[in-house]
Each structure stands twice: as structure tokens, then as C-alpha cells.
Amino acid sequence: MKSQVDALLAAMTVQEKAGQVNQRLHGWTALRRTGDGFEVTDSAREEIERWGGLGALYGLFRADAWSGQHWGTGIRPEERADAAAALQEAVLAASPHRTGALLVEEAPHGHQALGGTVLPVNLNLASTWDLARVREAAHRVGSELSASGVHIALVSALDVLRDPRWGRAEECFGESAMLAAELTHAVVDGMQGPGRSRIGTDGVAVVLKHLAAQGEAVGGRNGQSAHLGPQDLHEIHLAPAEAGIDAGALGFMAAYNDIDGVPCCANPELLTGYLRTRHGFDGIVMADGLAIDRLVDMTGDLAGAARAALLAGIDLSLWDEAFTLLPRLAEEDDQVAAALDVACRRVLNLKERFGLLDVRAPAEVTPQRESLTLGSATAVTPDSSRALAARSLVLLTNEAGALPLNPSALTTLAVVGPWADDVPALLGDYVPPLPPGSAPSIGQALGAQLPEAEILISEDAIPAHLGQADAGIVVIGGTSHRPYDAEFADNGAIAGRAGQATGGEGVDLADVSLPGAQDELVRRARHHLAPGVPLIAVVVAGRPHVLTGVLESVDAVLWAGYPGPWGAEAISAVLLGEAEPTGRLPMTLPSHPSVVPVRHDDRQDATGVYLDVAEPVLFPVGHGLEYQKVxxxxxxxxxxxxxxxxxxxxxxxxxxxxxxxxxxxxxxxxxxxxxxxxxxxxxxxxxxxxxxxxxxxxxxxxxxxxxxxxxxxxxxxxxxxxxxxxxxxxxxx
CATH class of the missing domain: 2.60.40.10 (Immunoglobulins)
Incomplete structure (x- = not known):
């Protein structure tokens, strides 16, 4: 007896099969508001009718500067169910086989949607070394996505931080393959449930990105070649992938980079030999955005790009034109036709898990039209996000017990530096805009904790009256914030003018010193404070920066990373002694910008090699001090x-x-x-x-x-x- 997928595949035309493996639309352009809800736009309806349905839709709820969606234009939490229903009803109406669409959303550290849960970035999650709480947070994010009608979450997990010059360092679970693998397993287990038990109920399918070795790109340049042998590839960069397979991940995203000249999204040894033959992976492989089209530089034309990717093992495109050529290619080439059947079957198998096949009534595949209890940008998982932020903070130095500060002794506190009063800098890349006033800056959080003290906050300069302060906090580092007037590449990465951004996708740096003369800012702050007054540095950053100069001027350094909406409150609590600093570094901090990359698991020691930098490591993986020593x-x-x-x-x-x-x-x-x-x-x-x-x-x-x-x-x-x-x-x- 034929299975449901077998019967459907046999009944589909080549055009319909190709439609299942194409994912071309920007989801935020697929709907428009009507007087009482949403309707499908003309461009989306044309795409749906072109294929007799829709394989998958990316980013229906995405809100950020690239999509242009914000609280005045985007889909609000309480509207998600209606929006998903409107889309699915249009897809089902156009599908001769009543097959719904997979809704795909970005969830690198929370859901990138208005009102979506925002967690600390992965580098912060790694600094907690807390598998249980990461698993719990992933479960809650998965539940939120599922309640919104989402089926697939795109989750950053596989990239291992091997070069701090790479702008996407914040998306990594640190530089240790073992730590990254354990956290990857925890995330998949949380979002999908043990043994995929939450799929179809309160969980979503996880597509892990990016496969593979993107963190090894030469010079830290995003998407460029990874030069490494098979041993290091498997020991370091495929260890998180194997953990994901072991946890039951239902998808992988093929990366932009090539490994020894072979592009990941056209690498049959990686996508078929390694994933499926060696490890028995039974899910889908998605290409990164426009990665198939970029194969033209190798193949010479889009048809060759489509063929190379499909035969290598890509099942689902993302925004590419190349896969739209598959119907013609399948008619001309039996090998392409057979591979298209295989890819289509994998997509349909995933749809079957979510009840998207042979849908008789739209209500069967759309969420209940009840308001999601989100309310604000972090209301779904405040406890999870807050707990992770608090546990991610790493105390790097604490000379003479400068921390914690004594609140009762503080009548005047100076909080200075470029990120002293900046909330978006705490959030990292790939985040939605928060509702105004929903999260405090570091200066505001300290003010709330010290209502009787005068708080001197300055982002741009050192206040003239800094000498009156009982203590100084200098907030330094960087930001991955994407302003709405920034310029973007065709895949959404920051391009051209990046505003203040010093990190994030598209913001690679040749020099990982603190940007913007911040070393000098710290020295000036030290000079203006009265003798004996403590100066504390709080480092807000998504990559390892060189802090050697900072150490010469401050009494303590707290590494904060990008701790999320609750980060300022967590930082304030640690500075004032209400909480312990319990995080540990998941990456090496270099002592000089020219020694990178330097890692704990290198095969050769870099100490004493450079005549001008005898010790290249400032702080090693695992470093972190405590107030209350265990x-x-x-x-x-x-x-x-x-x-x-x-x-x-x-x-x-x-x-x-x-x-x-x-x-x-x-x-x-x-x-x-x-x-x-x-x-x-x-x-x-x-x-x-x-x-x-x-x-x-x-x-x-x-x-x-x-x-x-x-x-x-x-x-x-x-x-x-x-x-x-x-x-x-x-x-x-």
C-alpha cells in the first residue's frame, strides 16, 4: 500500500514538484492588511499559482531593518495566527492536492518577530555553560513559534568561533567543538523535544546553520574559503553537526563558504555522503540565502548552479532563481528528474509530520485565532532570558576587590562610554525592534537600583564633573545593531554604510582592537576620576576584542557580551553585589590584534613565538572570577x-x-x-x-x-x- 507521500508524489506534475523545493518569497511581502485582517499580495499570489501551491515561505513574521517591518507596520504577536491562516488558505486554494506551506522563521537566539522572545546571543549562552537552562529556553521559543503557526526555525549553532575577525562570532557557541556540540544538542532537544516528540504539538523543526566550517573562513572573511584538512573538519566543525543529528535535528542549512574549493551547497560528499550515508540523516537540507545562485561563478550559468546544488543534496532553496529552472532541467535530464523526486519527497515527509498533506479545511493547519500571550518583546520567556543573561556575565579581573560596589557608599556614580545608555547594543544581530521603553540601558538599570544616588550618564564624552563620582563605570565594546537607514546586501547582511555597527553579518574586522579610540576613552576616564576611586569596565561585544590597554587603566573588567533585553539589569545586579558573576569565557581573548587567530586547542603553542608579543593570550577559555570563591x-x-x-x-x-x-x-x-x-x-x-x-x-x-x-x-x-x-x-x- 502506498504511503500518503508516495501517492502524492506520483500524482504531482514536475512543475508542482519544483514548487515544493523552491522558497523564493520574502515572507514579509506576502500579505497586506485589509479592514478586518490580511490578504495575500498580488506578487505572492502569482508565486503560489505558478507552482500550484508553495513549498515553504521564509520570514512571514520577520521584523528588522532589512525587512523594514517595525511596530508601526509589521505583524504583531496577537495577529500572527490570523496572518498565518490567511497565507495557508491561499496556498490550499491553489494546491490541487490541498498541500499547505511550511512557514520558516529566523530564530538564531529567539524569534526575530515583533514581540518575539529575545535571548542573549549564542556567545553569551556558551559563557553560561548551562545546558539545562539553554534547553529550557529553546523549548519555550519553540512553543512560541509553534503557537504562531511556524513549522521551521532557522537556528545558528554549527559555526565554531575560530577567528575573532569574523563579524558573526556572536552567533557561535564559542571556540570549543565540544561545548558547541553539547549546546547544539540542548537547543535541538528543547525546540523539537526528545526524540522529536514535540513536532506537531508545541515544537518546531530545527534547521541548524551553517554546514560547515564557516567559522574557519580565511582571514575571518564572511563566506570565504575554509582551508583545513579532513581531520580538523571532522573534529572541530562537524562535531556540532553530529550532535544535531544525534538529537534528531530535522534540517541543516548549507553554508556560503567552500571547503578546499568545493562550495558547501554543491558538496555531495558533505551533504549526501557525510549527512545521509554516514550518519543516516533523514531530514531536509536548505541552502543559505541566494547561495545556489552564487554558484554561477563556478558553473557558468544558473542551470548549472541548480543542477550542481540539487545533485549534491540540496532539498530547498532560499530566494534563488536557479531552482525555478528545475522543471525544464528535469524534462531534459533523467538524473535531475530523479534528484528532484528525492528532494520533493523529503520536503513532503516533513510536511506530513505537521499535518500539511491532503488538508480538507484550513483550520486543520492554522493556529487558533487566540491572542498569543506575549504582550511585550520578552514576555514569553522573561525568566529564561533573564536567567541566561545573569549567568553569562564573566568577571575577567577584580583588582583589590573593586567589585562588587557598595550601594550604600555611592552618592554619585558615573556611567560613561559609547554604550552606557544604549539598549540595542545589548541585543546583538538578528533581533526585532523592542517596544519603546521595554528594556533599560545599563545607565538606566543602575539608576533604578540606586534611587538615592546621582547617576551621571554620558555616551559621547567624559563629563567635566567626573571627579565628583564615588565610582566610574565605563561601558565599552561594540554593537551589531542594524539601523533602519543602513544599507543591506541582497541576503540581508549589512553592506556599505553600517552606521555604528562593529559586528554582525557583513561586518568583519581586520583589527579586533576596541573600535573608535575606546582605549583612549578609558584612559581619560581614569585621569578624570579622583585618586582611589574605582573604575570598572563593562565590555559589551559580540566578538573577542583586545582589552590589553583597558586593563592598564581599570580596577575590574566585566565581560557582558550581548546579554539581551534583561542584560542591563543583570549587569547592574553583578556590579552592585546582588548577584554573583558565574560565567566563564567560551573563547580566547587575545592580547594583541595581530596574533589572531589563537585558540585553546591549537596544536602548537603561540607563547614566545612573536618577538614583539611574548604572550598572545590575555585570557583563556574557561577563565572567570567569582566574588565568593568555590x-x-x-x-x-x-x-x-x-x-x-x-x-x-x-x-x-x-x-x-x-x-x-x-x-x-x-x-x-x-x-x-x-x-x-x-x-x-x-x-x-x-x-x-x-x-x-x-x-x-x-x-x-x-x-x-x-x-x-x-x-x-x-x-x-x-x-x-x-x-x-x-x-x-x-x-x-
Whole structure:
């Protein structure tokens, strides 16, 4: 007996099949307002009728500067159900087979829609080292998307931060493949449910991006070639992808870059051999925006580009013209016709999971026309977003206990620097506009916490009366904010005039020093403060910047990243001692702009190599200070034939509860490859009550713990300054 997908595929024309693998529209242009709701625009109706339906629609709810959608023009939270229903009704009416459309939305760190949940950026999520809370936040974002009628979330997770010059560093879960893999698994598990259990109920299908090695692009230049061998490709850049497959991810997005000259979206070894043959992946592969059309430089024309991408394993295009040529190509080429059937089947299989096949009534596939309880930009998951922001802050230095500040001793507080009173700078790239007044700046948050103090806020200059302050906060770093008058490339990346943006897609930097003479600004702030008055630097940034000069002028440095709408309140709480700084760096901070890239897991040590920069690392992966120091002792390694147990004892000697992060780093010797200087083998974030002691253990497969099995093999383990070395157990016989 034929399955529903088999029967549908047999009944479809070539034109209809091609329509299922095309995703050409900008969703925000697909609807227009009417007196009592929405109707499909003429251009969208023409596209729907052209294919006898619609495979997928990108960005129906997207709101940002590129789409031009804002609170005065875009689809509001309470309107999402009606908008989705209007679109689906038009698609079903044009489809001879009553097949609905997959609605696809950007969700790199929350939903990029008016009223959508906004989380801290991925670099901040990584600095929490908190799998449970990341999983919970992903679940809630997935539930929001599902309630809006969305089926697919495009989620940044696979890019590993290997070069801080890359503008999209903020989208990475740090530079460790292991940390990125664990967080990728947590996100997929949260949005789709364990074993895909939430698909069709309160979850969405995750398309993980970008596959693969985009973080390795030469010079940190977005979308350019990645030069690396198969070992590093698999160990570093495919580790998050394998975690995504293991978690059941239903989609991957092929990246813009090439690997050793082969474009990812035309790479059969990657998209078919690796994903499907080697790992049994059964979902869809989507191309990045206009990536297929860009193959013309390789193939010579759009027809060749379409053929190359389809035969490599691309199932769904994004805005490309090339895939519109598939009906003609399929008629002329049996190989293309067979590949089109395969791609169409994969899209239909995904639609079947969401009940989008053979729909008799529009109500079967549209969300209930009840207002989503969003209310404001962060109302769906305030607890999740707030908790992640608080746990992501990393205390880099704290000379003479300058932090926390004593609120009762502050009568005048100076908050200066370019981002002192800026809310969008806290949010990162790929975010919707927040409702006015829905989130405070750092200066405003400190003012709210210190109602009796005078708060001197200045973004552009050092106030003349800075010398009267009891303490100074200088907010430095960068921003990925996309202003509505910015110029954009054809794929939505910032292009040309970027406004103040110093990060985000399309904003790669040759120099990762603090932009805009901020080192000098910090020095001037130090000069204007009275002697003995503490100066604290708060670093708002989406990439590793060089902070060497800053350290010379300040008493403490708090790395804040892009912590999201609740970030200012979290920063204020840490500065004033109401909360502990418990984050740990997920990336290396360089000491000089010319030493990059430098990573914890490089195979060779860069220390002492440069005559002019003896120590290229300012702060390593895993670095972070605490107000209330957790004691770690008694590192033990128990080596078994199949696994190695790593154990430490921890104690909170303080008077209040706290949390701490315990990374397990290793240097593995043995085998036939130069060992990495350091690898992350495991980690744990734990909570400890006041005075509590506990034993923390990890069971690590021996095959992962040791690089080889010979007597010459050994692994040196480090946990928070404690070290131990072990060798594999000899095999019997």
C-alpha cells in the first residue's frame, strides 16, 4: 500500500514538484492588511499559482531593518495566527492536492518577530555553560513559534568561533567543538523535544546553520574559503553537526563558504555522503540565502548552479532563481528528474509530520485565532532570558576587590562610554525592534537600583564633573545593531554604510582592537576620576576584542557580551553585589590584534613565538572570577578499560548559595597526530548551598579520553588549576 507521500508524489506534475523545493518569497511581502485582517499580495499570489501551491515561505513574521517591518507596520504577536491562516488558505486554494506551506522563521537566539522572545546571543549562552537552562529556553521559543503557526526555525549553532575577525562570532557557541556540540544538542532537544516528540504539538523543526566550517573562513572573511584538512573538519566543525543529528535535528542549512574549493551547497560528499550515508540523516537540507545562485561563478550559468546544488543534496532553496529552472532541467535530464523526486519527497515527509498533506479545511493547519500571550518583546520567556543573561556575565579581573560596589557608599556614580545608555547594543544581530521603553540601558538599570544616588550618564564624552563620582563605570565594546537607514546586501547582511555597527553579518574586522579610540576613552576616564576611586569596565561585544590597554587603566573588567533585553539589569545586579558573576569565557581573548587567530586547542603553542608579543593570550577559555570563591580539591582519575572517571570535590565556603562552572581540559598524547595543546573533555555547572560540599564526577569514554592505546599514550587533565595524568589500561591478550 502506498504511503500518503508516495501517492502524492506520483500524482504531482514536475512543475508542482519544483514548487515544493523552491522558497523564493520574502515572507514579509506576502500579505497586506485589509479592514478586518490580511490578504495575500498580488506578487505572492502569482508565486503560489505558478507552482500550484508553495513549498515553504521564509520570514512571514520577520521584523528588522532589512525587512523594514517595525511596530508601526509589521505583524504583531496577537495577529500572527490570523496572518498565518490567511497565507495557508491561499496556498490550499491553489494546491490541487490541498498541500499547505511550511512557514520558516529566523530564530538564531529567539524569534526575530515583533514581540518575539529575545535571548542573549549564542556567545553569551556558551559563557553560561548551562545546558539545562539553554534547553529550557529553546523549548519555550519553540512553543512560541509553534503557537504562531511556524513549522521551521532557522537556528545558528554549527559555526565554531575560530577567528575573532569574523563579524558573526556572536552567533557561535564559542571556540570549543565540544561545548558547541553539547549546546547544539540542548537547543535541538528543547525546540523539537526528545526524540522529536514535540513536532506537531508545541515544537518546531530545527534547521541548524551553517554546514560547515564557516567559522574557519580565511582571514575571518564572511563566506570565504575554509582551508583545513579532513581531520580538523571532522573534529572541530562537524562535531556540532553530529550532535544535531544525534538529537534528531530535522534540517541543516548549507553554508556560503567552500571547503578546499568545493562550495558547501554543491558538496555531495558533505551533504549526501557525510549527512545521509554516514550518519543516516533523514531530514531536509536548505541552502543559505541566494547561495545556489552564487554558484554561477563556478558553473557558468544558473542551470548549472541548480543542477550542481540539487545533485549534491540540496532539498530547498532560499530566494534563488536557479531552482525555478528545475522543471525544464528535469524534462531534459533523467538524473535531475530523479534528484528532484528525492528532494520533493523529503520536503513532503516533513510536511506530513505537521499535518500539511491532503488538508480538507484550513483550520486543520492554522493556529487558533487566540491572542498569543506575549504582550511585550520578552514576555514569553522573561525568566529564561533573564536567567541566561545573569549567568553569562564573566568577571575577567577584580583588582583589590573593586567589585562588587557598595550601594550604600555611592552618592554619585558615573556611567560613561559609547554604550552606557544604549539598549540595542545589548541585543546583538538578528533581533526585532523592542517596544519603546521595554528594556533599560545599563545607565538606566543602575539608576533604578540606586534611587538615592546621582547617576551621571554620558555616551559621547567624559563629563567635566567626573571627579565628583564615588565610582566610574565605563561601558565599552561594540554593537551589531542594524539601523533602519543602513544599507543591506541582497541576503540581508549589512553592506556599505553600517552606521555604528562593529559586528554582525557583513561586518568583519581586520583589527579586533576596541573600535573608535575606546582605549583612549578609558584612559581619560581614569585621569578624570579622583585618586582611589574605582573604575570598572563593562565590555559589551559580540566578538573577542583586545582589552590589553583597558586593563592598564581599570580596577575590574566585566565581560557582558550581548546579554539581551534583561542584560542591563543583570549587569547592574553583578556590579552592585546582588548577584554573583558565574560565567566563564567560551573563547580566547587575545592580547594583541595581530596574533589572531589563537585558540585553546591549537596544536602548537603561540607563547614566545612573536618577538614583539611574548604572550598572545590575555585570557583563556574557561577563565572567570567569582566574588565568593568555590574551593575545588582532590582531583582523581579512575581508569577503566571502557571509561575513565574524573572526580573532584567542591565546597562553597561562603554565606550564601552560588553556582560555579567546572571545565575538564586535557592534553592527550599518543597516536600519530600532533596533540592539541588543550581539549575540552567535559564540563558541569553546579549549584551549591552556603557551606555545601559535593563530589562531582564525569564518566568519559576511554576512546575519547586517550588519543591512543599504546604505553606511550597519556592524558594530562586539568580542572580549575588541579592537574593529574593517566595512561590507558593495557589490553589483555
Amino acid at each position: 574551593e575545588v580539591a582532590e582531583l582523581r582519575l579512575d581508569v577503566g578499560a571502557e571509561q575513565v572517571v574524573v572526580a573532584v570535590r567542591v565546597r562553597n565556603p561562603g554565606q550564601r548559595p552560588t553556582e560555579t562552572v567546572l571545565p575538564v581540559f586535557a592534553h592527550r598524547r599518543g597516536g600519530l597526530r600532533v596533540p592539541r595543546r588543550q581539549e575540552l573533555l567535559a564540563f558541569r555547572r553546579i549549584a551549591l548551598a552556603a557551606g555545601e560540599s559535593a563530589e562531582v564526577t564525569w564518566s568519559i569514554p576511554a576512546s575519547r579520553f586517550f588519543a591512543g592505546t599504546s604505553r606511550a599514550s597519556s592524558t594530562a587533565v586539568t580542572v580549575r588549576g588541579l592537574s593529574a595524568t593517566a595512561s590507558p589500561r593495557p589490553t589483555v591478550g
